[in-house]
Amino acid sequence: MLAMVLNLPGDEHTFHAEERAIPVSTSTDSVLKIMAFGLNYAELLTRNGESPDVKFPRVIGIEAVGTVSDTATDSGFHVGQTVMTLMGGLGREFDGSYEEYALIPNHQLYPLSIKDSWAQLATIPESFYTAYGSLKRLRLSTGAHLLIRGGTSNAGIAALLLAKTMGYTVSTTSRNSDKLTTLQKLGADETLLDRGSLETTTSFDGILELVGTSTLRDSLQHLATTGTVVVTGGLGGEWSLPDFSPFEVPGYLTNFQSTNVNARLLSQAVALIKDHRLQLPIAQTFELTDITQAHQAMINSHKIGKIVVIANHD
Template sequence: MPKAYAYTHNGGPETEAFIERDRPEPGPGQLLVAVRAAGVNPVDWKLRNGFRRPGAPETPLPAVFGSEIAGEVVALGPDVTGFAVGDAVFGNPVGGGYAEYALLPASIAAHKPEALSFADAATLPVAAATAYDGLRQLALPTGSTLLITGVGGGVGVAAAQIARAFGLRVVGTASEGKKDFVEALGALHVPSAGGALADRVRAAAPGGTVDAVFDLVGGEVLAEVAELVEDRTKLITAADPPAALKLGGSPVQRARTAEVLDEVAKLVLSGALRPHVTATFPLQRAADALRTVEDGHARGKVVIEVGR
């Protein structure tokens, strides 16, 4: 029977287990996909810990991990148009993605361009799409300076590169060990440790100011850098919506559309966006993949490759 990596109840890593489950039946509007790659994201362990997205129903347990996949269509549910068996696709699955088979709602799935690997495509539906949504929300004029906190992680590497493609100047906070990596993204690096973060960002930023903040860390880091932007419509976070709202900023508004997936895929094909998959694991080592992200200091993206 096909395998999937799941959590059996809410809690820590001890709740994780492989389960065997029947191949899911695609419902109306759904694609059944043979998963080739699944992106690993902090939300995966947060959901295991008990986090629930606002308005989301309670998740039936065991719940399979994973919110972004790429793979091949093996069956179509009723009322699917625009896709055929054999198509290579990527998107946000329902019912998990660390699995041999997953279900994708066809309305928000995209065709994978042939030149894009399955591993790279699997990094786009959550990390790159969040970066893209945030940058569109900020709608900064060319030449503006953007601060990205946590720039060396999954969303950050995409945000820095897309911002550069949009003609922005980027300052990014990251640990000292990621300095070269961050600079290779086209960003000015500010070490995240060392106190007086806002002052150090001012010292690094061209002209001593930043026009917007895209926060990917939250908590104290977000609170410290908020003072850098007077216009709080230019303060957004993917990491800590409650803290941003208290500071007058906002969470990233996710579009979750096939159009956004097509746009980020085009950026990869044009060479403007490199997904930076820095670690891959086979499905049997899903626990190690998740630990790498849960440790909080992954470099770029971690991907699980299925069927290797």
């Protein structure tokens, strides 16, 4: 089987194509035949060597969709079953999705009952789980007014799609005025241009903060006194807020991380996607052998949507 391996951290040209034996299932792990996966900014950081807990050589990649290729009889899965996997050490503590087959702990395989192309299915795991988990942390009621800060990110778009099915009024942001029309077409009730501060007098019931600490103080200025901000992302590249006081929070402040997956939340998200036929836009698709170009696109592309890699299994 083909694996795109990082022997050492480096730029997008560092990946090494390697032929490996297909793994064999164990009493605790099943073999996933990877059909497709989405790219994530976290993988770029790992590739650059900015994930100090990752040991090299490593096959990176934190999510994948495919079919069960080999499994123990008591794993709860059957050969040929469509499944997905994400996080939980995938691509960091053990080899991840940048390969044709992967050995995955059974408790980190999740059934995927949606019928669609592999490319479209690949947009689901990380983006929709992160979005749904964040929305649930907000504890909003039907009719609540939600602000998504960082709305053109994949998690931001997934949150918009999910939030509309949950009955929320949604305002969402972009730093690029050209992308606001696309957000409106995806269902946003209001779009706001983000120049680091938002020109709005609205006090929101909930704010999904995907830009991070670089805009958090401004987001708090637009939070209702009974509202909640969930910090989920760090698109602004900053991870801490100097001289921050809890007395700056008018309502509630919390966070969501997808590191350890809650299977119940993931199942609920998949049910909404299936029932409402939600689809995250796909920006570009690449083959596994073109992972260098896929990473270049992740850095340089300005298209809205997920970059997806397909494993063709020739």
